[in-house]
Amino acid sequence: MKKLAISALILLNTASVMAAPIMRVPNTASSRSVINQLSLDYTSRTPEYIEFVYDERAKQSLIDLGNGNASFFKKTDITNKDADAQFDELRKLNDLGIYHTYQEIVNELTQYSKNYANIANLIEVGTTFEGRTIYGIEIGNKSTKDKVPFLIMGTHHAREWIASEVPMASIKDLLESYTSDDQAKSIVDTSTIVYVPMLNVDGGIYSRTSKAMWRKNRNANNKGGVGVDNNRNYEYKWGVSGASSSPWSDTYKGETPMSENENQAIDKLYQKYKFKSAVSFHSYSELVLWPWGYTSAIQCKDNEIFEKIGTGMSKIMGYRPMQSADLYPAAGDSDDYLYAKYGVLAYTIELGTRFVPSESRVPIINAKGSKALRYFFENARNPFKDVVDTKEYKVLKSLEYTVYALERSELDESTLQDAYEKLAKFSKKEREHGMSTLKMKFRVKKHIESDLKAYSRYKKQNQE
The missing domain is CATH 3.30.70 (Alpha-Beta Plaits)
Incomplete structure (x- = not known):
């Protein structure tokens, strides 16, 4: 270096x-x-x-x-x-070598749905700006009931080619092992796993055929720029941190939250399947990440659960586990959105040490990724089943809501007042214990306590 x-x-x-x-x-x-x-x-x-x-x-x-x-x-x-050099050798090949083209993904998913018709079903997830179909595959024994729903995503970002490879490897692993591997059979018989190996189809094709380092989708906007960063377009805390308002930026958040077809497709999938847990694959950095991504001011109230399962996957992968925002706060990602809005145990796994690892590294990453997903399917089936809505947990939720209100992209006085009204119902000792549990940053802690004192004085004056 x-x-x-x-x-x-x-x-x-x-x-x-x-x-x-x-x-x-x-x-x-x-x-x-x-x-x-x-x-x-x-x-x-x-x-x-x-x-x-x-x-x-x-x-x-x-x-x-x-x-x-x-x-x-x-x-x-x-x-x-x-x-661009990391892409050059692969792009000289008609089929990108070990990496999948969009058409190869479609062909393989289609063939899997035919060869394993009793446990696999090809699905159309959505349509892109350029009119292409986003395909996925649903894996699960069609004759069994009460299966646990999971979501596995790849390629939010176009240049992260390896992010499609692990989902494809996991699909192959479960289907081809179903009749010979007890663990694979148990997972398939008791789960409904929806894979979307290439969510950002337009961008994925553009990166593979035109501009290798392209990150966004290909949605043209009326400001002259092209593309929106799909992993900055989810609505929870949209635009608060780590996202750009410039259409020319690679982290452009879009004109409005959930404006993009790809993001809307993920939301529609949730409405249909009600996922319990999810993993989104990206590259690179060799990390297993979880909410919050938008702020490092606090941990999420369920951090202990995220950390336990995230650490389990990281040990298999040989990666580091941590809260996403501890690296760099970035709002509008899939993990925060699925967890905050729907209560999904949602992770991001950053694969490898570059966007397109060498062909010799891909089978190793795929094998570890498939093994980590097996662990995930067995251990993240009902992750919040032991969570009891005790008074202590209510304090944590209230503190989360308060930080949410404080760190909005545009200050909403009514939301902030509502947050303080809820938080003021708990004693100072209860609040301090909750702040300690969430590992709240000192500056935020002092801000909240100062505001609560001012709110208390204001409320008292209005009552007199």
Whole structure:
């Protein structure tokens, strides 16, 4: 890895526009602030660092910041001289080598539904902006009842080719092992598993055939930009953090929440199946993540459950488990949405160490991913069954609601007042215990207690 000083940045600025390197900066508050301010296209995040694409737009944006951000530049490394290079060898092949094209996914899902008609069913999930069908497959023994519903998603982001491979490998694993493997048979007999291996079909095809590093879908908007980041378009906390309002940004959140066909398709699937648990595959960073993604101010009230099952999957994968926002707050993702709105135990798994791991690595990732999903199907069947709505749990829900009200994209006074009215019903000791359980950040804790005192005075004055 090469250290990048300011002089090196100047050289890069004069280099060919054909090569867009991937840069790495420490995962600090100042780094996150610059990346968020400029809507830079970050590619990977860990507790230690964030990587982003240093393309022409990023170059100009960073230059425009001026000397005040020299410290940011000095701490930057080059991890990949040309982000597109990782795709080059595969794109020379007609069928992308070990990676699936969209048509190959459709063909395989169709064939599976014919070969295993008693346990597999091809489904049409939705239609894209460019008119393509988003296909999925439903796996489960059609003769058994009371099955537990799961959702497995791949390729929210176009360039993350490996994100389609693990769902496809898991489908193959369960179907081909059904008659010879007791664990696979038990899972299929007692579950309804809906796989959507390539959710962002238009973007996935565009990345494979035109612009390899394309991230978004291909929805043209009336502002001149193309594409919306599907994993910033879900409605829960839409636009609060880590998402851009610029149509030209790779993290563009869309004009309105749930505006995109792909996001609407996932919501319709939930309405039909009422999923208990879900996994969304992405790349890269070798992480298992769970809510909250929109804020690092608190853990979610069910963090202990998320951590237990997430840690189980991470041990199989050899990955690190953690709350998503501990890396970089980003609102509008599938995990927060499914958990907050529908109570789904929802995870993101960031696969590998680059968007398209080498062909020799793919079978290893697929095998571990399929094994992790088997663990998931056995252990996330009714994840919240032991949750009792005690007074302590009610405090946690009230605190979550208060943070939700505080961190809205647009301050809603009525929602905030409602949150404080609910929270004020609990004693200070109960609130403090809840804040400790949620590992609430000190600044947020002080803010809430200060507001509660002001609210109490205001209410008392109105009663006099």
